[in-house]
Amino acid sequence: MPAARLEVRNLCAGYGPTRIISDMTFQAAAGERLAILGRNGMGKTTLLATLMGIATQQGGRIVFGDSDVTGLATSLRARLGAGYVPQNRDIFPSLTVEENLSAGLKGRPRAALDEAYVLFPRLAERRRHFGLQLSGGEQQMLAMARTLLGHPSILLLDEPLEGLAPVICDELMEAITQLGTGGHVTVLLVEQQIERALDFADRVLVLERGRAAWQGPAAGLRSDRALVERLLGVGVH
Numbered sequence: 001m002p003a004a005r006l007e008v009r010n011l012c013a014g015y016g017p018t019r020i021i022s023d024m025t026f027q028a029a030a031g032e033r034l035a036i037l038g039r040n041g042m043g044k045t046t047l048l049a050t051l052m053g054i055a056t057q058q059g060g061r062i063v064f065g066d067s068d069v070t071g072l073a074t075s076l077r078a079r080l081g082a083g084y085v086p087q088n089r090d091i092f093p094s095l096t097v098e099e100n101l102s103a104g105l106k107g108r109p110r111a112a113l114d115e116a117y118v119l120f121p122r123l124a125e126r127r128r129h130f131g132l133q134l135s136g137g138e139q140q141m142l143a144m145a146r147t148l149l150g151h152p153s154i155l156l157l158d159e160p161l162e163g164l165a166p167v168i169c170d171e172l173m174e175a176i177t178q179l180g181t182g183g184h185v186t187v188l189l190v191e192q193q194i195e196r197a198l199d200f201a202d203r204v205l206v207l208e209r210g211r212a213a214w215q216g217p218a219a220g221l222r223s224d225r226a227l228v229e230r231l232l233g234v235g236v237h
């Protein structure tokens, strides 16, 4: 599936009647790399979960490509091209790497598994290992590769680097960058490692208490240390 545009208009969302996301409007062009940043608890995970139809959309519109997906079930959104790698990685612990990957094939031939092994050679070495035997980094690679096998047009990544050693973060960011560079998929990256996210992204959306506090080019945010400090409470180099 080719990369798709994402349009979010006046989105309100949360859990049941509890409001977490308020009146949020933003877009990602087809093939764009959008980093979603914000301090802890500002609503980043809830935003991705709402885009997937997991959290409750209370108002506004979500459009993937030409399809308004407001009100659609998660499975239909996946069929329309959304690929979601949640923060908890969600792999099957008692299935092997190969079996986990097969679950992402969505009817494609088994030979397509090689795409995952080319992207992450470690997974090829571990193909007969069970999910529970993998390191945190390998689990993240597996979760990402399984989603990518479905050829998403919009990829939602929730803190893929959380809890991983710097060398593994390097490896994962290289793969994510490789994916994003071809423009074949629109990538939304939620990440706490601000520098890595800014290195990757074309544009940035910063959340504050469930609202869009700032959006613009990654380079613009990086060059304004005072703004980064105010929005995110951290420094950048």
Ligand SMILES: Nc1ncnc2c1ncn2[C@@H]1O[C@H](COP(=O)(O)OP(=O)(O)OP(=O)(O)O)[C@@H](O)[C@H]1O
Binding pocket: 015, 018, 020, 038, 039, 040, 041, 042, 043, 044, 045, 046, 047
């Ligand atoms: N299932 C839930 N039911 C009710 N409230 C929830 C639920 N999950 C999260 N929240 C609340 O929603 C708010 C936003 O949480 P969310 O996980 O979206 O933030 P976040 O920006 O992703 O944080 P972090 O960076 O810590 O992962 C928090 O106040 C959190 O307590």
